[in-house]
Amino acid sequence: MRGTSAAHLGYRVAAARAAAGGLTRAEVADRSGVSVSMIRQVEGGTRNPSDVVLTALARALHTTPEHLLGGPGRTNSRVHRAIPALQAAIASYDLPEDGPVRPLHELTAVVEEMTQARVNSQYSMLAEAIAPLLEELFRAVDRTTGAERHRAAHLLALALRSADAAAYKYGYRDLSARLVELMRWAAGITEDPALAAAAAYVRTETFFATGQLATGLRALQQATDRMPPPVTVLLAAAEAALHMRAAVVAGRAGDPDAARLHLAEAERLARDVPERLYDGTAVGLASVRIHQLAVAVELADPAGLNRAVAEAGRWAPPRDLPAERRSHYYIDLGRAQGALGRPGHARDSLLVARQIAPQHVREHGQVRTELATLVRLSRGRDAELLAMARWAQAV
Known part of the structure; x- marks a missing residue:
């Protein structure tokens, strides 16, 4: 149905x-003329509604068919306005x-x-500059x-990485993939293995976007082998960064042994690495x-979630x-708390995440999913939660 x-x-x-407002199915049926049975089947994912039914449901729910079908809309026009200039630049x-x-010292x-700007989620300023x-x-x-030339290429690779963050976060996946390939090209010019590893780390986004987790894990393993x-x-x-990334990919792929092995390697290497x-x-x-918390969330093992x-x-x-x-x-903490049946704690964790990096949280797909779940559980009665979910266009 339209994808x-x-x-x-x-x-x-x-x-x-x-x-x-936490409407019951019966109330929606009264407002829309759609039967309770049909609404139950639609919400359960067992039946696709016709355009007429979808329009009636949207009207009863004070939204639009396009919003129900397409999900979150564009949430930051400044970033979207900057994308054509970025496309032209590359x-x-x-x-x-x-x-x-x-x-070069000024460019540095x-x-x-x-x-x-990237690591502090200031995407609007980043995209415009x-x-x-x-x-x-x-x-x-x-x-x-x-x-x-090596120095210039190193700077270029880092700038391309920053550009990719805005493209990827705001849904421009083809542009993101192109920026990642250019980052790999620039890293190749430098002949710097550490920068090549950073490019391999970022490339994982491409595999996340396409669901190719096994391929992404294999690419990260090859990158560690080349180090x-x-x-x-x-x-x-x-x-260590490669192993942190690989642990999350393995966790998402449902491979706990690989995830824990990569986490152990990352921890071993990080003992001699000052945090920066x-x-x-x-x-x-x-x-x-x-990353240990992130892996626990990806694996979704109740014992591991409780420990985390x-x-x-x-x-x-x-x-x-x-x-x-x-x-x-805090996003992952909220997801863990939600999975353990602690919606109040999950809500509080997501609010903390928003205070820290609002643009990051607003564009995070997993946040939207978690917010939508929490709104359903609260039946729309938590005003602050509902406001956040609307801000993130999760509902």
Whole structure:
């Protein structure tokens, strides 16, 4: 049905019913003229409604058929307005137009600003500023040689990573895949194994988007196999990041043994890595701890979830971690609490995540799913929860 599965549509109809004041199916039937039996089948995902039925349900629920079918709409026009300029900037990456190029030390400072915007989920500012920076960095790579070209390419790879964050978060998956490939191209110019590992880390987004978890795990394993011995902090951090990412992929794929093996390797490597950003990825023991919770949520094992939630009562992410990483922790904590039947705690965790990184939370698909579930459970009676769900366009 216009690309929307019956299960997904049913889920959204049920969430919209809760958001409309916790209406019962009988009340919706009275308002719409659709039978209670039909509403039950639609919400259960066992029957696709006709266009007439869908329109009647949408009217009764104070929404539109398009919203029920399509899910969340565009939530940040500033980011979407910036996308055409970004697309144009990368179209001629190997044939850059003439223009000025600032000294590399000045470009380094600007790229660092973009990285900080990315890890702190400031996507609007990032999207509006990144296109001209990429054009300038393409020129810098084109005009330099030797060590200077390696430095310029390194900066370009990090800037492309920042651009990809905005594209991926806001649903431009084809553009994201192109930016990831350009990041890999730039990393190849540098001949830096740590940067190549960062590119492999980011490439996993492509496999998440297409559901190719086995392929993504294999790509990460190949990347770790290519790593030289971790004789420096940079190399150890790069390999630890790969293992953190692989643990989450393995968890999502339902492979607990692989997930725990990768977590153990990440923890071993991170013991000698001070917590900070390495080529744009936060690595250290606190980051490993956050990934341990993420893996527990992906595996959805009740015993593991209980341990993770109990541990969360004794520990919180340090405030000097990037905002996106800290908000991820509270998103996963909320998902764990929801899975354990603790909707009130889940709600509070999602509210904390929103306070830390609102743009990140608003664009997070798992947040929308969790919010829709919580609204249904509360029958739309929690005003603050309902307001957040509407803000995220989860209902």
